[in-house]
Amino acid sequence: MSATQELEFRDAIRDAMSEEMRRDKRVMLMGEEVAEYNGAYKVSRGMLDEFGPRRIIDTPISESGFAGMAIGAAMLGLRPVVEFMSWSFSLVAADPILNNAPKMLFMSGGQFGCPIVFRGNDGAGGQLGSTHSWSVEGLFSNVPGIKIVIPSTPADAKGLMKTAIRDDDPVFFLESERLLGMKGEVPVGEDVLVKFGQACVRREGTDCTIASWGRPVHFCMEAAEALAKEGISCEVLDLRTIRPLDIGAIERSVRKTSNLVIVDQSWSFGSPGSEVAAQIHQRCFDDLDNHVHRVHTEDVPAPYAFNLEQEYLPNTRKICEAVRSATYNA
Amino acid sequence: MATPTTDGKPSHDVHGGLPIPRRAANRPVPSAELLRGWYRELVLIREFEIRCMQAYQDKKIGGFCHVYIGQEAVAVGCVAALKPQDPLVTAYRDHGHALARGMTARACMAEMFGRVDGCAKGKGGSMHMFDREHNLFGGHGIVGAQTPLGAGLAFATKYEDEVINNGKSSRVTLCFLGDGALNQGAFHEALNLAGLMNLPVIFVVENNGYSMGTSIHRGTTQSHDLSSKALGYGIDSAVIDGMNLLEVYHGMKDVVEKCRRESRPAFVDMRCYRYKGHSMSDPRKYRTRDEEELWEQGDPIGIFEKFILDQGAITHDQIKALQKEVKAEVRDAVDFADNSPVPPMSDLYHDVYREPWGRYTGTSEPRMYGGAVNPPTFRATREGDGLI
Numbered sequence: 001m002s003a004t005q006e007l008e009f010r011d012a013i014r015d016a017m018s019e020e021m022r023r024d025k026r027v028m029l030m031g032e033e034v035a036e037y038n039g040a041y042k043v044s045r046g047m048l049d050e051f052g053p054r055r056i057i058d059t060p061i062s063e064s065g066f067a068g069m070a071i072g073a074a075m076l077g078l079r080p081v082v083e084f085m086s087w088s089f090s091l092v093a094a095d096p097i098l099n100n101a102p103k104m105l106f107m108s109g110g111q112f113g114c115p116i117v118f119r120g121n122d123g124a125g126g127q128l129g130s131t132h133s134w135s136v137e138g139l140f141s142n143v144p145g146i147k148i149v150i151p152s153t154p155a156d157a158k159g160l161m162k163t164a165i166r167d168d169d170p171v172f173f174l175e176s177e178r179l180l181g182m183k184g185e186v187p188v189g190e191d192v193l194v195k196f197g198q199a200c201v202r203r204e205g206t207d208c209t210i211a212s213w214g215r216p217v218h219f220c221m222e223a224a225e226a227l228a229k230e231g232i233s234c235e236v237l238d239l240r241t242i243r244p245l246d247i248g249a250i251e252r253s254v255r256k257t258s259n260l261v262i263v264d265q266s267w268s269f270g271s272p273g274s275e276v277a278a279q280i281h282q283r284c285f286d287d288l289d290n291h292v293h294r295v296h297t298e299d300v301p302a303p304y305a306f307n308l309e310q311e312y313l314p315n316t317r318k319i320c321e322a323v324r325s326a327t328y329n330a
Numbered sequence: 331m332a333t334p335t336t337d338g339k340p341s342h343d344v345h346g347g348l349p350i351p352r353r354a355a356n357r358p359v360p361s362a363e364l365l366r367g368w369y370r371e372l373v374l375i376r377e378f379e380i381r382c383m384q385a386y387q388d389k390k391i392g393g394f395c396h397v398y399i400g401q402e403a404v405a406v407g408c409v410a411a412l413k414p415q416d417p418l419v420t421a422y423r424d425h426g427h428a429l430a431r432g433m434t435a436r437a438c439m440a441e442m443f444g445r446v447d448g449c450a451k452g453k454g455g456s457m458h459m460f461d462r463e464h465n466l467f468g469g470h471g472i473v474g475a476q477t478p479l480g481a482g483l484a485f486a487t488k489y490e491d492e493v494i495n496n497g498k499s500s501r502v503t504l505c506f507l508g509d510g511a512l513n514q515g516a517f518h519e520a521l522n523l524a525g526l527m528n529l530p531v532i533f534v535v536e537n538n539g540y541s542m543g544t545s546i547h548r549g550t551t552q553s554h555d556l557s558s559k560a561l562g563y564g565i566d567s568a569v570i571d572g573m574n575l576l577e578v579y580h581g582m583k584d585v586v587e588k589c590r591r592e593s594r595p596a597f598v599d600m601r602c603y604r605y606k607g608h609s610m611s612d613p614r615k616y617r618t619r620d621e622e623e624l625w626e627q628g629d630p631i632g633i634f635e636k637f638i639l640d641q642g643a644i645t646h647d648q649i650k651a652l653q654k655e656v657k658a659e660v661r662d663a664v665d666f667a668d669n670s671p672v673p674p675m676s677d678l679y680h681d682v683y684r685e686p687w688g689r690y691t692g693t694s695e696p697r698m699y700g701g702a703v704n705p706p707t708f709r710a711t712r713e714g715d716g717l718i
Contacts, residue, residue, distance in 0.1 A: 025494045054493045060526065065478050065519025072482020075467055076417065078489060095475055095516065108460035108468060109450030110681040144682050168684035 002192060004155075004185040010043045012154035012186050013119070013175065016161035017044070017081055019190050021051055024079065027165055030057040030066060031083030031120075040085045041121065041180055063089050067118070068096035074116040075104060079165060084120035087174060088134040101170040102145025117164045122150070122174035123215060123265050124302060124313055133302035133309075138266025140172055141242050141275070147196060148242040150174045150214035154184035156240055159194030167196070176215040197244035201253075205235035208323050209253040211276060212263035213239040216295075216314045220263055223319035232327055242272045250276065251283050258289040259326045263314050268296035293322040342624045344539035344617075345601050346547050346554050350569050353584070354576035362643035368406050368575060369638055370652055372631050375402045375426045377653075377660045378435055379606075382425065382442065382456075385664060386610050391442045395456045398426035400573075400605035403630035404536055405430040407578025408600075411586045412504060417465045417483040419476045420506040422457035423536075423604075424469030427506060432464040435663035445670035452673045453681065473541075474514030477533065480505025481520045481595075484531035488593060499593040502586055503531040510541025512550050512559060524595035525563035532589050533560075534582075534598045536572065542608040543616040560597035572602030573625075575634045602630075 007015065021027045028051075033040045035048040035058040048056040059066040063084065070080040084090045090097060101114045124133040141148055147169055151157040157175070164171040202217060203224050210220045217238045224234035235253050239246055254260050260280055264273030277292040295314045303309050324330045359365075379397040386395050398405070405426040412418070420427045428438050433449055441448025442456050450460050457471040467483060470476040480503050487501040511517050512535065524531050535556060539546050546553040557567035566588070570581035578600070589596045603625040607614045614622075638644045644652075 028489070028493075054489070057527075060522065062519045062522065064516050065481070065523050068475065068478025068516060068520065069482035069485055069523055072419070072467070072479035072484075073486035073489070074482075075479070076483050076486035076490075078486045095472055096478060099472055100470070100475060100479065104468075105684065106681045107450060107454040107458045108462075108681075109448070109453050111450070111460050111462040112467065113684055147683075 003188045005188055006183055007154050007158070007186045008180065009154045009157055009175075009182045009184070010041060010180040011045075012158040012184075013043050013161050014045060014047065015186075016158045017165070018047060018050065020162055020165040021047075021055065023190065026077065026079045027081065028055040028057065028078065029081045029083065030059050030070060032059055032061055032085050034058060034083050039083070041177060043175075043180070044083070063093040064096060067093035068100065070116055071096050071100050071104070071114055074101075074114045075112045079115045081117045081119060081165060084118060086125070086132055086134075087120050087122040087136045088132045090118065090120070090136060091134070097170075097172075098140070098143055102143050105169070106145060113168050114170045115168045117161075117171045117173055119161075119173035119175060121177040123176050123178070124309060125177040127304055127306055127309055128302070129304045130301040135266035135297060136172075137174060137242055138264075138271045141272045142270065145170065146243060147171045148174065149196065149240065150242060151240060152179070152214055152217035152238050154182065155186045156194055156200070156238075158186050159192055160196070160240065163193045163196055166193070174214060179215055194240070196241045197246050198240065199246040199249035200238045200240060201235065201249075202238050203234065203236040205233040205257065207233045207257055208259040208261060208327050209235045209237060209250065209257045210261045210263060210319065210323065211237045211239060211250050211253075213242065213272075214265065216263045216265050219314060219316045219319055222316040223323065226316065226320055227323055230329070232323060232329060234323060245272075245276070247276070247279050247283070250280060254280055254284045255287050258287055259323075260288070261293045261295065261319065261322045261326050263295045263319055265297050265314055267299055268294060269299065271296065290326045290328065293326040295319050295322050342628070344545065344603065344621065345537060347537075347599065347601060348555050348569065350571045350601060352571070352577065353580045354574070357580050359641060360579070362638075362641070365638045365641065365643040366648075366652075368410060369634060369644065370656065371406045371430055372402045372575065372634060373653060373656045374435065374659065375405065375429050376631060377656050378425060378429060378438070378663070381439075381660050381664055383606070383610065385439075385442070390668065391456065392444065393455050393457075394422070395442070395610045396423040396608065397606050397610070398423055398604070400625070400630070401536055401538060401602045402426055403575040403578050403634065404534070404572045404600055404602055407575045408504060408506075408534060408582050410579050411582035412502070415465060416501050417467055417487065417503045418506075419467040419480045419483060419503070420469050421473065421476055421508055421511065422469050422471050423508070424457065424459045428459040428461060428466060428469070431461065431466045433459065433461045433466065435660055436666040437461075439663040439667040440670045443667035443670065444672065445667055446673045446677075447666070447670040451677060453677070474507065474511035474516040477505060477507055477511060477514075477517045477520035478523070480531050480533065481524045481529050484524065484529040484595070485527065488530060499530055500590070501530065502589045504534060505531055506534050506536055508541060509535055509537040509539065509546050509550065510544075511535075512556065513541075521560065521563040521565060521595070521597070525565050528594055530589050530593045530595070532585055532596045532598060534600050536600050536602055538602050538604045540604070540608070540616070543612070545616065556599040557597065565595045565597050567597035567599065569599045569601065572600040573628050573630045573633065575630060576637065
């Protein structure tokens, strides 16, 4: 077992980027406020001091421009990391990030890849209102050619970020503002990577599988704890990446528990959650004791009011209700 | 529409632009060999595009097809002013740029036929000509989308030269766009970034007067003086006669040298005219036949042909022989494309990812683990590691 150190989630991401920048001069970071301001959310704290303004680059508020610029740089062989202060702002860069980056390799017949990482806050940040609370995985998981990473712990954030930077394909790395201050033990070592496409069992159980990714994993753990007191044993799976999707891990768990609840903080219609449900219904039709249950963000724009936002998001209560329903304990 | 003159006849002036400076007259004439080479490229692009139109009508080429006839001098002159290692990126009217950059007529035609020997194995099509060997970073289909890419290519060459290799910025990027792209947000963001970051990129606006069916003065402010677009971003500009190859060459030579020397962006209003429609389905009802004929009288191939004949760089017999040779080359490209196999179905799932997990087969049946359909379950180093 390798040594670990306690790190905040944001510093785990920073350490991953810094280590990769020391390792490879082709890696650079650009985005709004990443340099002199030390990051709007302090993720890139100290990086300007170490790497200087040629490699830590402040951009104007110009998402379409700098996202496209970074893609051009990646085509030529650099490995840019691009910070979106919020993934909500990536929508004005939809053409470069969805129409250029994921298609370059394909439409050039394999000649030009796009080794780039787009990263930033995804999901509700805390009363940010309708336009700043996007969970873009619902939209973007529809697009082939990108990889989507949604870590839930500091250790995963670091290991997955390092994998993302070394990856030759465009990676969308979705952080949660609400997790950035979370502390956790992170393995020490420049080559401790977490592979894409490998789900992690966060808690073992026998009655119901709860599959999730990103921040809601923690709600799932709370729910599992509460349900254990009611005699319902839950297995919590953290998928960690949506593309590639470790459907095999969910399938194996469902064969054991015969029940599945998916917790997904994007809207339900045409979402990663609905895709997982469809695939599990297909693969585990005879193993399931009930249809797959899903807990999503409510199908409305994000509200501002605190109480409404709490009810809008997946939460522990809703997960408990879904598990009770799935296991006929409602 | 062409601007009516006082006598009611259509004018040559579709751009409504300020006068174009002339540069070539005072410059040394390039070698006869170079001139003949350029002439051959002009003729090749023209012949290639004529054959494309035929093949499109024969339904050998599908989708959208935007031909370059009338604008040949722009691609040939611009590429001649570059070094081979200078990146080039363009929009969807890209066959001419690809051929001028050195792509073979065979690879270009086979791509349009959707065949496996195409430059992108038949997966790109007419609008997406890519050629790594010749530093052609694509034709791009969304109007203006290539302008941030051009800034990024320039960012990367400068970064490679200066940050990675501790040297001096040595390459310039040529980014072509149409006049329609002037009104896209991406263009303005790219110019701002290029100006701000001192990127060695040249934005060449192939100003043919029309964005699809909308003449430039109907869609673009300050259309008489496009340099005002660049001025706002602190970028120097030039106006060049895109119908005259020598003007293009000498004008671009100046711009390229300055851009390379100063490592600063540049903007070029390249005045030209496309003889055919926006795409193959365009009946060109937004302009008059008279206007087209006026421009055809100033055909870039005719102008250059006269020049090199006057210079004694070529003879009438040599022109005939050269035209025959080019016709044969393009005919061969069509035959080659026609006989090239269609891509195998297995290619459908290739080049979606670089494939580090083995062959990608889509999300519905994910097998991205190097053949291991059921990968081992990863466990956290400690149960509940780092959980709230």
